[in-house]
Each structure stands twice: as C-alpha cells, then as structure tokens.
Amino acid sequence: MTMSDRQPVLGRRGFLQGATAGVVGAAALGATAADAARADAPDAPPASGSGRVIPFEGPHQAGILTPPQAAASFVSFDVVAPDRAALRELFAVLTDRVRRLTAGGAVPATDLASAPTDSGTLGPVLPADGLTVTVGVGASLFDDQRFGLGARRPARLTAMPVFPDDDMAHSAELHGDISLQLCADSRDTVTHALRDITRHTRGAIQARWKIDGTHAAPRPSGAPRNHLGFKDGIANPDTTDPAVTDALVWTHAGHGGSGAEPAWTEGGSYQVIRIIRMLVEFWDRVSLDEQERMIGRRRDSGAPLDRSAETDTPAYAADPQGLYVPMNAHIRLANPRTGATAAQQILRRGYNYERGLDTDGNLDLGLIFCCYQQDVSRQFATVQSRLAGEPLVDYISPTGGGYFFALPGVTGPHDTLASGLLADF
Amino acid sequence: MSARPRFRRPLLAGALALAVAGGALGFAFASGGSPAAAGAALAVSVDKHACGAPPARLPAGPVAFEVTDAAPTFVTVYLTDPTGARAYAEIRWLGPRHSLPLTGSLAAGRYALRCVFSDGPVVVSPGLVVTGTAPDTEPGYRPMTSTDLEQPVLAYRAWVQAALPGLQSAVRTLDGDVARGDLSAARNDWLPAHLAYERLGAAYNSFGDFDDAIDGRPDGLQGGVDDPGWTGFLAVEHGLWHGAPAARLRSLTQKLVADVTGLIADFPSEDTDSEDLPLRAHEILENGLQFQLTGQEDQGSGTTLATLDANVQGTQEVLSLLAPLLRERDPGLVAGVDAGLTALRGQLAATHPAAGPWPAAASLDRATRERLDGTLGGLLEQLARIPNLLAARNAA
Structure with a gap:
C-alpha cells in the first residue's frame, strides 16, 4: 500500500479545544514531506482494511444509498451543549471528524502535553475501510426553548409514535436529538470511529442508546438472511436510478403543500430506526409452511410463494384471494405493488443484531430495522399501519428506535453538516 | 476513594540506578552514525559529545527523527528551541544502542536537539532552522523541573x-x-x-x-x-x-x-x-x-x-x-x-x-x-x- 500525498492527517481538533471551521482543507494538505517520505520507506506502516474510500462530500450523505457494509453501529445522542453557538461548533467538529475518519490516513504525532491523538486500535495509519458516518437529527432538537430551531423542523419529523404491536413502554432505547449510523467493512473500524467521535464531542453530546449490527453474507446468494432464516431486503427501490431515489428517498424543499419542507432539508432523508427483537426460540417451533405463509416467501429460495425466484415480482392481481400469497402475509401488506402504494416504498438498510440473553435465557436476537424515505408519514408510517396485527407480530417485539432526519450532504471543503439548518441566525 | 496504582516511570532516581547497572554490565560503546531503522526518517545518533547532527534546515510541518543512543548510558532526548526555553517533542527514555522515533510538527523557527544523559551530561546539537508554514504545528511548552x-x-x-x-x-x-x-x-x-x-x-x-x-x-x-x-x-x-x-x-x-x-x-x-x-x-x-x-x-x-x-x-x-x-x-x-x-x-x-x-x-x-x-x-x-x-x- 502506498500512501498518497493527499491523504489527510487526522487532526486533534476537539469540541473543547476551541475548534474553528476552515482549517480542515488546510489540514488535509498537511501530510506532506515526512509522510510522503515515510511511504517510501520499506517498513512504512501500511493502512489495513478493505482499502475502500467512500466519498464524504456530496449532495447527500453517504451511508444511505451506499450498499450496506459488513458492520454497523446505530447510536443516539442527546445534545448537552448549552446554546446555538455550541451546537454550531458541535456540527463543525462532527464534520471534521467524519471527514478525516472516512478518508483515513496517518495518525498525527502526539503533542508533548497530550494523551495520544488516536486510540491506536487501527494502528498508526487509519484505513478508510468503507467507513460511512450518517448523521441525523431528532424532533427533540427542534423544541423551541432549546436552540430556537422550532420553525426549521422538517415538516414530517416527529418523535416516533407507538405502534399497536410495539413493546416500548419500558424501553430505554428510544428517540434522541442526534443519530449516528456508522458502517464499515470491519467491526473495529466502526468502533474506532465511534470512540474518536465521542472523544472529540465530549461535553457537547451524550450517548443515549446504542445497538450494533452485522450484515449477513448471502446464504448462498442474493439478499442476506435475517435471524428468522428468511432473505430480507429483496424488494428495495432501485438506488441506481436517480428518478427513483428523487421520488422515494430524498426530501425536497417546498414539498408537501401547506406543511411544506423548509429549504434547508433539500437532499436529506427521513431515517427510521427500529430495534425489532425476534423471538427465535418460538419461531423455531413453528412449521415451515406456517412460517412461509406469514412472510409470503419461500424460506430456501426467497421466491414469493406464487413464483420461483428471489427476484421475481409477486403477481397479486392474479391472486386476489391470497391463495398463493396470503392477504395478510408480511410482504403483501408491506408492499401491495399497486399504483396507489408505489409512492409508499421505503429504502431498507437493516442489520441483524445479537446481544446476550433475556431473563428466561432466550437469545436476544433481532433486526435493526433502518429505512430511509422522502416522507416518513407517507411512507414508513403508512406501511407500518398496514402491518398492524399481521400474523408475524407474535414472533417479533419492537423494543426501541426513533425517527430522525438524515441531514443533507456536505457539499465542499468549507461546508459542514447542518450548515443549512443553522444558516442565517 | 481508593488508590489506583499506576505505573509511571520514575524520572530520576530509578533512571540513574538503571544506567549505572547498564554500565556495570559493560555495554559496549556503540559506534556513532549507524543508519536508523526507519528508512526516510532522519537518522540521528547521539553520544556524550554530540546530541546528533540534525539537518541544518527543514521545511515546516511534520518531522520524524530516528534517534539512536550511541552512548553507554540511558538518555532523554528533547526537541527544543536553541535555549531550551520551550520543548516540542521528547523521547522520555532511550537505552544504549537502542533507537526510537522523535516526531513532531514544527512551525518556522530555530530548534535544537537536547540530550540529557542519565549520568549527568547535557549536550545540545547544532541549530536547526525551520522555514515556511504548515498547519497543525506544535506550540511547544516551557519545560518544568522537579523543583x-x-x-x-x-x-x-x-x-x-x-x-x-x-x-x-x-x-x-x-x-x-x-x-x-x-x-x-x-x-x-x-x-x-x-x-x-x-x-x-x-x-x-x-x-x-x-x-x-x-x-x-x-x-x-x-x-x-x-x-x-x-x-x-x-x-x-x-x-x-x-x-x-x-x-x-x-x-x-x-x-x-x-x-x-x-x-x-x-x-x-x-x-x-x-x-x-x-x-x-x-x-x-x-x-x-x-x-x-x-x-x-x-x-x-x-x-x-x-x-x-x-x-x-x-x-x-x-x-x-x-x-x-x-x-x-x-x-x-x-x-x-x-x-x-x-x-x-x-x-x-x-x-x-x-x-x-x-x-x-x-x-x-x-x-x-x-x-x-x-x-x-x-x-x-x-x-x-x-x-x-x-x-x-x-x-x-
């Protein structure tokens, strides 16, 4: 691995060290002579990891259309910074950290009077390793008395409501002012990034809840399987077609008639996170036929029950009584494939989770359901309402999550996350 | 509140004891000028007569020396201004015939290496002039003494x-x-x-x-x-x-x-x-x-x-x-x-x-x-x- 001159050196800008915007571009050019020289040395430390660099800048944040990487953490934070100036500073630091972490590069020398600038868990040269960090904001950030942002709340952003089949009454994993979705090609890269970000933002945001996920490998091909043994995420919108993502994923300024989206939301996306436990011991005691009728697909192939291949489109019009795919099968309720429901499709980006045991000694396994959409009310909430009472609800238990609005992208070296949200005060 | 024992290297007393022991065991006086191991890092060899010979001029920005102790005693190596009023980087503890990196990021100015040997001698290198500008350079700190x-x-x-x-x-x-x-x-x-x-x-x-x-x-x-x-x-x-x-x-x-x-x-x-x-x-x-x-x-x-x-x-x-x-x-x-x-x-x-x-x-x-x-x-x-x-x- 040869390091490029342009690889940035991770800086030591932190929330409490008087960080200022604008040094980022300069810092990115800072790793010149010594690092270039080092790269030529036979024993120069190589960066590890996949070598994938997913660009940080763009009209939209990375990590939304990006095909799911192998490892993820979803972390919700509350802002404890006292005022809007500190909030602005927070987003500047967050932008700087994400920019540097996703680019990778040599860890800078440690200042004589400081603890090491980096945790060292990825070695002396940080791999980009397909890292994306996607930042969202929750409805509580817009509470009027806090930062005066009430008038700028995305038009459809509310706290996540309780749906009829939820088990959230005692949940400690709900809502939050800010969400981070961290994804990378390996677990330790995700953990390193989170540790770096929390260190640099200490005193400004405080973690509220966190859940870690894994993107399963195809078994044997196609969409990955969830803990129920079924392929999940088969029928996602085509993310390579800008017309599709424009209509389904990206929020547009001024859309929505009377409740129009504020200008700054252009290019953002509503993010829904749901921690859905799967009661796998119970599920494993259910016949395959019943399992398949609840889902609406064959377990082995992933094919809809009326077809033969995973990618086949079910023909509900030809099966009006649900003789092949029951009317209350999960896939049929979720996406009826009618003209009227086409605009309700969501972009799913879920991860399997696994964490310990419950009090009965049963495995705590499940799905971190994550989806993105242009309008959470028109899309996720509508679909979720249609799923109310589906047979599958006996085998799953939604225990946490939240609604967030994934910010528009960072468009250049001097732009920051939330720059539109915080502009012109 | 209970004490959390924590290892911090003793700065003076222990260091001297170790150095004396090293000398008693007859560590050979390494010949100076052996090339440092880290390729393009600037190789510097220090002994009781010279605290290395760094380049006379360097551009501002990151700098990496690979320092070898060619003396028979342990040494602490600092990158300071020529008078020692500010320290920018350090090797806390370098043993005879061992090498360690000394790294920092320097703004324009005059610098020197300063060797403090565990048995007493303090030796300063010839001056090093850094020119130009670079981001994220280190401000340096006024070093403190035990007293x-x-x-x-x-x-x-x-x-x-x-x-x-x-x-x-x-x-x-x-x-x-x-x-x-x-x-x-x-x-x-x-x-x-x-x-x-x-x-x-x-x-x-x-x-x-x-x-x-x-x-x-x-x-x-x-x-x-x-x-x-x-x-x-x-x-x-x-x-x-x-x-x-x-x-x-x-x-x-x-x-x-x-x-x-x-x-x-x-x-x-x-x-x-x-x-x-x-x-x-x-x-x-x-x-x-x-x-x-x-x-x-x-x-x-x-x-x-x-x-x-x-x-x-x-x-x-x-x-x-x-x-x-x-x-x-x-x-x-x-x-x-x-x-x-x-x-x-x-x-x-x-x-x-x-x-x-x-x-x-x-x-x-x-x-x-x-x-x-x-x-x-x-x-x-x-x-x-x-x-x-x-x-x-x-x-x-």
Whole structure:
C-alpha cells in the first residue's frame, strides 16, 4: 500500500479545544514531506482494511444509498451543549471528524502535553475501510426553548409514535436529538470511529442508546438472511436510478403543500430506526409452511410463494384471494405493488443484531430495522399501519428506535453538516 | 476513594540506578552514525559529545527523527528551541544502542536537539532552522523541573495538615453517636465526616495504607461486604444503612477514629511525590466519574453525588496550587477547567434543595444525568493534559 500525498492527517481538533471551521482543507494538505517520505520507506506502516474510500462530500450523505457494509453501529445522542453557538461548533467538529475518519490516513504525532491523538486500535495509519458516518437529527432538537430551531423542523419529523404491536413502554432505547449510523467493512473500524467521535464531542453530546449490527453474507446468494432464516431486503427501490431515489428517498424543499419542507432539508432523508427483537426460540417451533405463509416467501429460495425466484415480482392481481400469497402475509401488506402504494416504498438498510440473553435465557436476537424515505408519514408510517396485527407480530417485539432526519450532504471543503439548518441566525 | 496504582516511570532516581547497572554490565560503546531503522526518517545518533547532527534546515510541518543512543548510558532526548526555553517533542527514555522515533510538527523557527544523559551530561546539537508554514504545528511548552513543584506540594501538604483536625473531630462525633447507641444521629453525622475526608481527595496516595483502612471499598475483598477486614467510612455506611447492630458498628467507628488519628501522627513523615499532584488534578475526578456519578460506591446512604461534589472541591484546591505553573504553559487551560468545575458544582447543587438531602445517583432523571455526564466528561478531557504538561523535564 502506498500512501498518497493527499491523504489527510487526522487532526486533534476537539469540541473543547476551541475548534474553528476552515482549517480542515488546510489540514488535509498537511501530510506532506515526512509522510510522503515515510511511504517510501520499506517498513512504512501500511493502512489495513478493505482499502475502500467512500466519498464524504456530496449532495447527500453517504451511508444511505451506499450498499450496506459488513458492520454497523446505530447510536443516539442527546445534545448537552448549552446554546446555538455550541451546537454550531458541535456540527463543525462532527464534520471534521467524519471527514478525516472516512478518508483515513496517518495518525498525527502526539503533542508533548497530550494523551495520544488516536486510540491506536487501527494502528498508526487509519484505513478508510468503507467507513460511512450518517448523521441525523431528532424532533427533540427542534423544541423551541432549546436552540430556537422550532420553525426549521422538517415538516414530517416527529418523535416516533407507538405502534399497536410495539413493546416500548419500558424501553430505554428510544428517540434522541442526534443519530449516528456508522458502517464499515470491519467491526473495529466502526468502533474506532465511534470512540474518536465521542472523544472529540465530549461535553457537547451524550450517548443515549446504542445497538450494533452485522450484515449477513448471502446464504448462498442474493439478499442476506435475517435471524428468522428468511432473505430480507429483496424488494428495495432501485438506488441506481436517480428518478427513483428523487421520488422515494430524498426530501425536497417546498414539498408537501401547506406543511411544506423548509429549504434547508433539500437532499436529506427521513431515517427510521427500529430495534425489532425476534423471538427465535418460538419461531423455531413453528412449521415451515406456517412460517412461509406469514412472510409470503419461500424460506430456501426467497421466491414469493406464487413464483420461483428471489427476484421475481409477486403477481397479486392474479391472486386476489391470497391463495398463493396470503392477504395478510408480511410482504403483501408491506408492499401491495399497486399504483396507489408505489409512492409508499421505503429504502431498507437493516442489520441483524445479537446481544446476550433475556431473563428466561432466550437469545436476544433481532433486526435493526433502518429505512430511509422522502416522507416518513407517507411512507414508513403508512406501511407500518398496514402491518398492524399481521400474523408475524407474535414472533417479533419492537423494543426501541426513533425517527430522525438524515441531514443533507456536505457539499465542499468549507461546508459542514447542518450548515443549512443553522444558516442565517 | 481508593488508590489506583499506576505505573509511571520514575524520572530520576530509578533512571540513574538503571544506567549505572547498564554500565556495570559493560555495554559496549556503540559506534556513532549507524543508519536508523526507519528508512526516510532522519537518522540521528547521539553520544556524550554530540546530541546528533540534525539537518541544518527543514521545511515546516511534520518531522520524524530516528534517534539512536550511541552512548553507554540511558538518555532523554528533547526537541527544543536553541535555549531550551520551550520543548516540542521528547523521547522520555532511550537505552544504549537502542533507537526510537522523535516526531513532531514544527512551525518556522530555530530548534535544537537536547540530550540529557542519565549520568549527568547535557549536550545540545547544532541549530536547526525551520522555514515556511504548515498547519497543525506544535506550540511547544516551557519545560518544568522537579523543583518547580516543590512550592505547590508544600502548600498542598499545609492545606491537608490544616484540614485533618476537622476530619478527626467529625469521626469522633460519629463514634460518639454510635457509642450512645444513637444510630439516627450517626446516620446524620456520617456524611459530614466522610466528606471531610473526600475533600482531601488528592491525598489518597499520600496517605499510603491509611486510605484503604479509612475509605476502602469492599469490591476487592474475598468476602465482599461481609469481609471481616473491611473497615472505614464505607463499611460504617453499609452497617448504618443495613441495620447492623450498634456493637458491630462501634468496633468500626473506633477503628476509624484510630486510623484517622494514626494518619494525623504519620502524615508529617509521609512523603508526597511531587509528580503526584498533577496526576491527582486529573484522576480524582476520573474516580469521581467511575465510582460516584455512577453510584457504584453507594453503600446505602445514597450520597455519592455529595462525594463527587467533595471531590470537585479537592480538585479545585489542587488546581489552585498548580494554576501558576499551568498558566505559564497553557494560558487557556486553567480558565476552561475552572469554568467546568464551577459548572459541575452548580449542576450538582441543583439536584437537591439547599438544605435538603442529596438524591441517590441512581435516581437522577435522564436529562440531569446526561448533563452531569457531559460536563464531567468534557472536564476530564481537559484535565487529562495536566499531568503531561507538568511532567518534570529536568534540563530540557
């Protein structure tokens, strides 16, 4: 691995060290002579990891259309910074950290009077390793008395409501002012990034809840399987077609008639996170036929029950009584494939989770359901309402999550996350 | 509060001993100028006659030397300005015939390498001129010598000395309550006594074994809270809030009075390591986060937030003594830390009515806990600079 001159050196800008915007571009050019020289040395430390660099800048944040990487953490934070100036500073630091972490590069020398600038868990040269960090904001950030942002709340952003089949009454994993979705090609890269970000933002945001996920490998091909043994995420919108993502994923300024989206939301996306436990011991005691009728697909192939291949489109019009795919099968309720429901499709980006045991000694396994959409009310909430009472609800238990609005992208070296949200005060 | 043993390399005494041993074993005098191992890093070999021969000119920005000790003794190597008034980078401890990197990021200016050999000699390299500009260069710090901390340590010891009689009087009151069988009064008098001790927070290493006897936690004891060897404030607390009989408590409070009295007799002859003071300025509140804000140290009274407040006061005292040394080296640090400490005390005070009881840490609502965690966490990130900033860099 040869390091490029342009690889940035991770800086030591932190929330409490008087960080200022604008040094980022300069810092990115800072790793010149010594690092270039080092790269030529036979024993120069190589960066590890996949070598994938997913660009940080763009009209939209990375990590939304990006095909799911192998490892993820979803972390919700509350802002404890006292005022809007500190909030602005927070987003500047967050932008700087994400920019540097996703680019990778040599860890800078440690200042004589400081603890090491980096945790060292990825070695002396940080791999980009397909890292994306996607930042969202929750409805509580817009509470009027806090930062005066009430008038700028995305038009459809509310706290996540309780749906009829939820088990959230005692949940400690709900809502939050800010969400981070961290994804990378390996677990330790995700953990390193989170540790770096929390260190640099200490005193400004405080973690509220966190859940870690894994993107399963195809078994044997196609969409990955969830803990129920079924392929999940088969029928996602085509993310390579800008017309599709424009209509389904990206929020547009001024859309929505009377409740129009504020200008700054252009290019953002509503993010829904749901921690859905799967009661796998119970599920494993259910016949395959019943399992398949609840889902609406064959377990082995992933094919809809009326077809033969995973990618086949079910023909509900030809099966009006649900003789092949029951009317209350999960896939049929979720996406009826009618003209009227086409605009309700969501972009799913879920991860399997696994964490310990419950009090009965049963495995705590499940799905971190994550989806993105242009309008959470028109899309996720509508679909979720249609799923109310589906047979599958006996085998799953939604225990946490939240609604967030994934910010528009960072468009250049001097732009920051939330720059539109915080502009012109 | 219990001491967290922590390895920090002894700076002078131990170093000399090691160096002498090395010489006695006949380490060969390495021939100078052997190429450094790290390829393009600038190879520098140092001995008693020359602290290397760095290039005369370098561009601003990151610099990496690979320094080899060609002398038969250990050496500390600094990158300083030519007079040694500011240090920018260092190798704390380099052994004969060993090599280590010396890295930094330099702004335009004049620099030199400075070798401080463990057996005494100090050698300075020819000057090194850095030109141009670069981002993220290091400002350098005024190096400190061990003697700079003597005055703060004396002042600190005087402060502890002055506070100890109040502690003694408070534990006697507690013991008197228990002697009368008035456990209700004892529960009221336990907290002021405990806080009188916790306010000294910085002292725990200075108090040696007395700290375990006076304020030890049960966690490391074989029998946990039932361990017969568990004594001190927390053992008394556990008994007072778990229905222990007065007779059992009396043996604990008598022992507590005896240990505090022993401490007072012993303190004048106990050494206070000067390195300890800057370390405590940071670590009192690391322990505060770990044991008090979490409520982990609560033995029933639900007063760990009061303990945390006392720890903040102890930190404020240590910081006030170190402030002149810190201001010379990092002018913004003291103001930032002061503001954080004040904010934390304010937030702690707001958790309960002025004359009312403290809430148990476990009962804090989420928003209050998050604010306290955020304030204390942000404070710790700043306090973490103090030990390194005030590390002795003799002859740098």
